[in-house]
Structures are given as structure tokens and as C-alpha cells.
Amino acid sequence: MRLQLNLATAPQENNRPFLAYSALAGTLGVLxxxxxxxxxxxxxxxxxxxxxxxxRWQDSIRTDQxxxxxxxxxxxxPSAQQVLERSAFLNSLIDERSFPWTKIFMDxxxxxxxxxxxxxxxxxxxxxxxxVTLEVGATDDQGKIQFLQAIEKSKMFSGMVVTSERRxxxxxxxxxxxLNLTVWYSTT
Numbered sequence: 454m455r456l457q458l459n460l461a462t463a464p465q466e467n468n469r470p471f472l473a474y475s476a477l478a479g480t481l482g483v484l485x486x487x488x489x490x491x492x493x494x495x496x497x498x499x500x501x502x503x504x505x506x507x508x509r510w511q512d513s514i515r516t517d518q519x520x521x522x523x524x525x526x527x528x529x530x531p532s533a534q535q536v537l538e539r540s541a542f543l544n545s546l547i548d549e550r551s552f553p554w555t556k557i558f559m560d561x562x563x564x565x566x567x568x569x570x571x572x573x574x575x576x577x578x579x580x581x582x583x584x585v586t587l588e589v590g591a592t593d594d595q596g597k598i599q600f601l602q603a604i605e606k607s608k609m610f611s612g613m614v615v616t617s618e619r620r621x622x623x624x625x626x627x628x629x630x631x632l633n634l635t636v637w638y639s640t641t
Contacts, residue, residue: 545578552576552578552583557574557576557585557638560607560609560610560638561574563603563607564600564603564604564607564610565600565603566596566599566600566603567596568591568592568593568595568596569589569590569591569592569596569597569599569600570589570590570591570628571587571588571589571590572588572589572590572628572631573587573588574586574587574588575587576638582637582638582639583637583638583639584635584636584637584638585610585635585636585637585638586633586634586635587632587633587634587635587636588631588632588633589631589632589634590627590628590630590631590632591628591629591630591631591632592627592628592629592630593629593630594630597630597632600632601613601615601632604634604636608639609638609639610636610637610638610639611636611637611639612635612636612637613634613635613636614634614635614636615632615633615634616633616634616635617632617633618630618631618632618633619631
């Protein structure tokens with residue numbers, strides 16, 4: 454039979470739970486350090502790649518801006534200005550030739566009441582929109598009013614401005630009232 458006697462003046466303390474918990478806490482701390490270090494490395498690496506991409510894009514932008522300045526200087530040359538003016542003139546001629554005459558006549562036919570006729574029509578392209586100057590003849594005031602109301606209600610015509618009105622007292626004249634007006638015509 455064996456007896457265990459503690460002859461020490463103070464009893465021996467059991468430090469195993471403390472050591473076990475502190476080892477567990479240390480292990481968790483080391484694991485957390487490893488995970489956070491890996492996350493910090495990935496973030497740093499991604500930021501480095503992002504900064505490299507940004508630097509490439511900034512270099513590309515700087516190069517393009519320099520090229521744009523060079524081209525702007527080239528376009529300011531007198532010879533280039535002549536070519537630009539000539540091309541603008543030719544484009545305006547092409548735009549005038551491509552004006553939808555059939556469509557505007559069909560739209561005018563829908564808006565013309567009886568006793569009203571178009572005497573002259575003159576389209577002009579202004580900033581991509583068609584400004585049409587019309588000279589319209591009417592046999593009486595009722596037809597004139599019906600025409601103006603039809604133009605105002607039309608979806609194809611807008612911004613009507615009557616520039617002048619003439620009346621004729623001659624009995625042989627086909628039009629008793631002649632209106633000059635400008636409208637914006639929607640070509641779409």
C-alpha cells in the first residue's frame with residue numbers, strides 16, 4: 454500500500470487547466486495571425502495589380518491626349534480648314550438632296566383643308582433638323598384657320614411661326630389670302 458503524502462508547506466497547485474487553455478488560446482492566436490496575414494498579403498497583391506493597371510491606363514490616356522493635341526494642331530492648319538469647309542459644304546448638299554420630299558408632301562396633303570394650297574416650299578437643314586419655309590394660298594379665312602390648326606395639331610410639324618399674310622382684292626386671283634410661315638419638320 455502506498456500513501457502519498459505532501460510534505461510541502463503549501464499544497465501543490467494544479468496548473469494543467471491554465472496551461473491547456475493558454476495553449477489553446479496561443480494556437481488560436483497563431484491561426485488568426487496566419488489567416489489575417491494571408492488576407493493582408495492578398496489585399497496588398499490585389500492593390501499592387503490595381504495600381505499597375507491604373508498606371509497603364511493613365512499612360513494610355515496621356516498618350517491619347519498627346520495624340521489628340523497633335524491632331525487638333527493638324528486640323529488648325531489652313532489646308533485642313535479648307536478641306537473641312539469643303540466637306541461641310543458637300544455634306545450640306547448631300548443632306549439637302551436626301552430631304553424626304555415625298556414624305557413631306559404626304560404629310561402636307563394630310564393637313565391641307567379644302568381651299569388651301571401650297572404655293573412654294575423651301576426646306577433648310579439646321580443642326581440636323583429641317584426648317585421648312587412655306588408659302589400657302591387660301592381662298593378664305595376659314596380655310597386659313599383650318600390649315601393653321603391642322604399644322605399645330607400635327608405631330609410632324611412644330612414651332613410654327615407666321616411671318617407674313619397678304620390679302621388680294623382681285624376677283625381673278627385664285628388665292629385671296631397668302632401666308633408665309635416657317636415650321637420645324639420632323640424627318641423621323
